[in-house]
Amino acid sequence: MSLQDKAKQLDEQFPTHKELFAFPTFESMGLKDPAQRADSSKKTLLSPVNYLCGNSLGLMPKSTVEAVNNELKAWAMRGVESHFRHPMESDGLTNWVNIDLPVIPLLAEIVGAKEQEVACMGTLTMNLNSLLCSFYQPTGSRYKILFEKHAFPSDYYAMLNQVKLHGYNEEALIQLAPRKGEFFLKTEDILETIENEGESIAVVCFSGIQYYTGQYFDIARITEAAHVKGCVVGWDLAHAVGNVDLQLHEWNVDFAAWCSYKYLNSGPGGIGGIFVHERLFHDQQWKPRLAGWWGNNSSVRFKMLEQFDPIPGALGFRQSNPSVIDVVSLRSSLETYKKCGGIKALREKSKALTKYLETLLENSIYYRDAEHSLDAKPHFNIITPSNPDSRGAQLSLLFAPHYQDSQKNVMQSIFKFLNERGVICDDRKPDVIRLAPVPSYNSFSDCYDSVKLLNEAFEQYAD
Incomplete structure (x- = not known):
């Protein structure tokens, strides 16, 4: 089974409650129309972005608008x-x-x-x-x-x-x-x-x-x-x-x-x-x-x-x-x-979601484990514990090598590429990007699409 098919299977197994949350779109984020990009032709300006930044600021539940009003x-x-x-x-x-x-x-x-x-x-x-x-x-x-x-x-x-x-x-x-x-x-x-x-x-x-x-x-x-x-x-x-x-x-x-x-x-x-x-x-x-x-x-x-x-x-x-x-x-x-099943059910999905994201990342040709993290070629490794019980939803990626010039620096180039294509995550300078798939509103397919773009970002960086 391909990793993309695995995402579809897991999305059927674990429900995603996107309908309960307000998602930024390509248009609301001020991003370029993805239909004009060869790498994202299936999306439009009204498509939701891939929001993997719940560790920094969670998405707004739609019910919040009525509650505040x-x-x-x-x-x-x-x-x-x-x-x-x-x-x-x-x-x-x-x-x-x-x-x-x-x-x-x-x-x-x-x-x-x-x-x-x-x-x-x-x-x-x-x-x-x-x-x-x-x-x-x-x-x-x-x-x-x-x-x-x-x-x-x-x-x-x-x-x-x-x-x-x-x-x-x-x-x-x-x-x-x-x-x-x-x-x-x-x-x-x-x-x-x-x-x-x-x-x-x-x-x-x-x-x-x-x-x-x-x-x-x-x-x-x-x-x-x-x-x-x-x-x-x-x-x-x-x-x-x-x-x-x-x-x-x-x-x-x-x-x-x-x-x-x-x-x-x-x-x-x-x-x-x-x-x-x-x-x-x-x-x-x-x-x-x-x-x-x-x-x-x-x-x-x-x-x-x-x-x-x-x-x-x-x-x-x-x-x-x-x-x-x-x-x-x-x-x-x-x-x-409660509508999403409660914290215990969400934690169960979160472990599976983060593990799937980890698998996608480790299958990237740009991934290096700790033993090979000194590779001089552009790459990343994961600095978050691999044991699901020793981490939450977040995976932190350390990019290398580091250059003082922000135009050349690997992390900043990758982060810019992802952001412009609707993968919303956060960076911790100088070299870390944090990805946090949230089980209530993120899907396994979100992770697949995001890592696909990560690999494309490396390909562009190499060029």
């Missing part, structure tokens, strides 16, 4: 009174004062949590900083933070400034890097570091999925090992939430933060979320935090009392009333997840 109507019809008297309450819409509450059970299901352990609030780095303020409590002997080298820069800034706020310098940061010549961390190296240095570590805080390589860390094992040594464990789930089947409660994670505009499709800059394990709520005295009135006892919130009585659970970590537009955008997307 309903709240704009409510604002127009009743203004401030929509907080307590929503004009469409009888149609199932929520008063603004409780706008985020219907999202909680949907989020809890996505991250494998109890409802009281989850809150919809803030943005990723704001939430991470907020949680670290509560959970990073250094002592004379236990004051270090362990995380990965080359974490997303925003995470590094947060960790660095947390230790500085407590009077320490950069030496309080332990950053683990992959072994020489390798691209991703081995779990045993993380566990060894925890074993050897755990008594000096206050917080362990890795990314659930590493943004650059796409590595999916073993959250359960790392969390357990860190707890044995007395460390608090948090996770940045920006690239993991909505991508893999998380079980934060079962894995005994202390805290986690995430954004929602990638695989959760909530829109650019959409509202984030947090997780705090329920066992941390059983103390008689509440944990100090960055506090605000939206985390206070809701029954007395509008009495404006100078008495902080936090709501039990993660909701007590909220600070301000959330953006109504952001929340309903997230809700519409999370409801779309």
Whole structure:
């Protein structure tokens, strides 16, 4: 069976829910009419592009338009009174004062949590900083933070400034890097570091999925090992939430933060979320935090009392009333997840989808494995783990050789070729392209067509 026929077979086996999402077209992207290209004659200006960029910004669910418009109507019809008297309450819409509450059970299901352990609030780095303020409590002997080298820069800034706020310098940061010549961390190296240095570590805080390589860390094992040594464990789930089947409660994670505009499709800059394990709520005295009135006892919130009585659970970590537009955008997307079969079914398809993409790439004559990655001819290799359980939807391709001249550089030439022909992915300069087929709206045929164009891009580059 050819790889193209295999794509058709897999598309029959695994449903794709493209009809639920708004796709950019060649026309809307300002691209050249594909019918005028010999390599893409079957497409027109109105054809959807191949969108493999859900790891950066997910596509908009079509239902989001109505959800947002309903709240704009409510604002127009009743203004401030929509907080307590929503004009469409009888149609199932929520008063603004409780706008985020219907999202909680949907989020809890996505991250494998109890409802009281989850809150919809803030943005990723704001939430991470907020949680670290509560959970990073250094002592004379236990004051270090362990995380990965080359974490997303925003995470590094947060960790660095947390230790500085407590009077320490950069030496309080332990950053683990992959072994020489390798691209991703081995779990045993993380566990060894925890074993050897755990008594000096206050917080362990890795990314659930590493943004650059796409590595999916073993959250359960790392969390357990860190707890044995007395460390608090948090996770940045920006690239993991909505991508893999998380079980934060079962894995005994202390805290986690995430954004929602990638695989959760909530829109650019959409509202984030947090997780705090329920066992941390059983103390008689509440944990100090960055506090605000939206985390206070809701029954007395509008009495404006100078008495902080936090709501039990993660909701007590909220600070301000959330953006109504952001929340309903997230809700519409999370409801779309259910229409697509839920996170478990989507993860099953995602593993098959990414494996098929990997097979296509490895069959390219321009692919090199790690042993042959020093080839002087233009080529690429895959720097994402090959084990499906150690990655999400993303495959990161490293292109070589590198030239300082952007007109000659392999990656930039390939990226430009793909983009002009409707393959929307993202680059990480100087030499990486990330491809992320999303199971809810990408098909196996999307992957086949994209890799076909990748090979054509190399052929043009060689010419």
